[in-house]
Amino acid sequence: MDALKKLSVSPHIHSGRSTTRIMLDVLIALLPATVAGVLIFGWRSLLPIAVSVVCCVVFEAIFNLITKKGQTVGDLSAAVTGLLIALNVPANIPLWQCVIGSLFAIIIVKCLFGGLGNNLVNPAVTARVFMLVAFETMTASAFPVDSVASATPLAAETMPSLLTMFLGNHGGAIGETCTAALLLGAIYLLARRVITWHIPAAFIGTVFVFALFMEGFDATSALSFVMAGSLVIGAVFMATDYVTSPSSAWGKIIFGLGAGLLTCLIRYFSIYPEGVSFAILFMNILTPYIDRWTKHKVFATGGKKA
């Protein structure tokens, strides 16, 4: 035994959790919604998905090469952003729009702010807002499968039945319509402890209660309202992004409440049929403050909050 042994500061064991594993779990959780999207909107759904994922990964890889900061695409966060962008666009979206959206999400929102962990706002959400404002075709959708365009439930006169809403057999973005598939994903993420219940419950709960009031206490209408648009996919997969949401339980609840309120205000009182993305973006910006207001009380410091 001649060689000196490795010295390092404790702890010397690790739980085994990793960022890559968490991202992989998110990808797995999004699989049901991806499959549902292909079933509902046809094989052409795979094109935006492929383009977005590849573009996000490639753009991040190129940025890392140019800045010589070491390759980070292995942590799968770019792939997750790509998939989320794709699931939030209609199946017949011009593919060049996916390229621009991916560029915006990865280069501008994420890399230029300092890479994973340093972005102020959610790359996928912000890309969606950007695409919504820049390319109006976002508000329409390709349903049924062979038609060019038709209105989504939120934009239409009447809502489809609850079952239709739950199974997602109506117009909308590729991954946002099938509530059943999204719930499967939510259960997986909760079981794997990737997300906690606080943000989805507060977000969706607030929208449900607001809708209940607005729809004259008609629970069916309120439920349809909740399942419409990108609320479920937004509340479960995008609002829960660690980097851009508060860390503490109360912080998450405040985040969810705020996002839910904003979503409803936009949906009911503005020209936009959908408000989820704007709401999440707004709450992302507020998150540093929410974190500051909701820090854990430190043990035995006489009740003083820092």
Next chain:
Amino acid sequence: MAFHLRGVHTPHRKNTIKQPTVQMSAPQSVVIPMVMHIGKSAAPTVKVGDLVKVGTKIGEADGKISSNIHSSVSGKVVKLEEYLQPTGEATTAVVIESDGEMTVDPAVCPPTVNSKDELISAIRESGIVGLGGAGFPTHVKLDVDPARIEYLIINGAECEPYVTSDTVTMLTRADDMAYALRQLNKFMGIGNVIIGIENNKKEAIAAMREMAASITECTVNVKSLPSVYPQGGEKVLIYHTTGRKVPAGTLPIDVGCIVLNCTTLAEIGAYLKTGMPLTQKCVTVDGGAVKNPQNVIAPVGTSIADIFNFCGGLVEEPEKIIYGGPMMGVTVPDAKYPVLKNTNAVLALTHKEAKLPKTTACIRCGSCTNTCPFGLAPASIALAYEKKDAEELKALFVDSCMECGCCSFVCPANRPLVQTNKLAKQLLAQEQKKEANK
């Protein structure tokens, strides 16, 4: 008592408790440093050539916060060498070549104790320090006005993975522990004792309950606690057994509590009974690189290499050798280092066991703050440290950090949060000193 503090579920890996504990014979030589405790180094009282026996004093405590050092073998002092501790501080070590006899010094005899002061003096003589690993001189801890002591809490939690030496104490030295409790009750009036033990040690809990029932002089409660790391952390244990909170910068006695590790208590009992100072330790030897993991009773100063040989040798070259457990233990540069008074385990981790994930960017997941028992925010502390913002570090209560390692353990990016906290504390101390000198 309020809810349970946060923590983590570390792997238990307590397989050594299934093996018998074995007494090691005298090694060829021992290296005994003059500081194996918190406080000033002892001053050597022997020189090269002196003949010593087991229990002979070889170092005199220097000042109030210091501890006596005794020889753990019989033989001859061959060297007084400079000894570099793994923490980087230097001290003197006495090297003794053993004659193999382990002859006990005839001066070793039970101390005369008729009062609290004599009890404290006796414990001071014995060289007993906190055997949970910290090594704080026990006579200093106990030298308080007895009226202030409402609870004596005995720490049998042993929450670190691998380590089982305290469990051995609770299973085999209940007599010594009971004797100590009776003496502490007699001379210091300590009437309320709580023994906190993690619930993964059912036999130890039973043994302690049996001991508690036999003590009529004072109330002894055995509390079974959830096996959540860091259950054995002093302030955590106090909170879970009494509901009292110890703020940073204060001591447990300020809330009426004294915490003693169960092995420390047993040593006190043994010393008061026999007069034999702290000269040997029960050490858990474990880790994938060790052929026969087990608990070994070894003389203080035995080299780690000798201990490994006694356990059947090493099956492969370890990547890390650790004093203590893997959550808070200190790494050792090589196996020439000795077993110290406050060593309760030696681990030889294989390359596979020692492998840690790559460190990547913080993703603000909040796992660190959501597992910190004290509710600190290590990710925020790291940011404040990077900016060298001492004001912010103070506002984040970085001095409350007990460096338990929960944060780094759960961090998906494997960020060196404990290391950053240590550095942050240093920075804050430096800045506060500068302010004071202005």
